Amino acid sequence: MYGLINKAMQSMICEKFGDEQWDRIQAASGVPEDSFLTMRSYDDAITYDLVGAAAEVLGAPVDDCLKMFGEYWVLETAAKSYGPLMNASGDTMVEFLGNMNALHDRITGTFLDYVPPEFEVEELGDQRHRIHYISKRQGLVPFVVGLLSGLSQRFNSELEIHHQEQLDVEHGTHAIFEVSIR
Ligand code: HEM
Secondary structure, three states: EEEHHHHHHHHHHHHHHOOHHHHHHHHHOOOHHHHHOOOEEEHHHHHHHHHHHHHHHHOOOOOHHHHHHHHHHHHHHHHHOOHHHHHHHOHHHHHHHHHHHHHHHHOEEEEOOOOEEEEEEEEEEOEEEEEEEEOOOOOOOOHHHHHHHHHHOOOOOOOOEEEEEEOOOOOEEEEEEEEEEE
């Protein structure tokens, strides 16, 4: 994944837990020191190794670390580094989710050959929605839970996840969330 993802994780750990914990996490992860250039694409394994090391050093489950990172990505990284793009992508959480593919499409000129996920939103009525998350990768569903939580905070919405399931796909992930957004 692009270095900005790894760099955002570094910023989150330093802000929330301090530079020393970050040094321990980086050492435990064994990832090369030059894995954090925003506009360079790195092997996905680097990102996964960082998350694994964060879980180990912080003594927290991997899923919790990914969720925390999802919230941080929306509320800090994207809001601060990509404010205009975020602001142009919707005034409500549902509108924003409907524009997620367009958001990632708009930056394909910047992030060459990157592999963003796809989102689809089905309206079920009575403020209920079915959100599909489709990715070429595995293991990032808790990150998406954190992203959704971050978005609900961004838009002052109340998010309730009623049901979550993963379809059996050969490569990657297709997860479905049934949610209420109020
Ligand atoms: C303007 C802000 C954003 C930028 C610049 C951005 C950019 C990126 C980049 C560069 C990647 C790495 C893909 C790769 O290197 O192959 C990525 C991945 C991802 N993005 Fe975004 N993104 C933004 C906002 C969002 C938001 C708001 C969401 C959530 C609703 C989101 C969901 C994801 C997910 C889940 C991934 C992980 C890749 C996967 O699931 O396969 N992004 N994004």
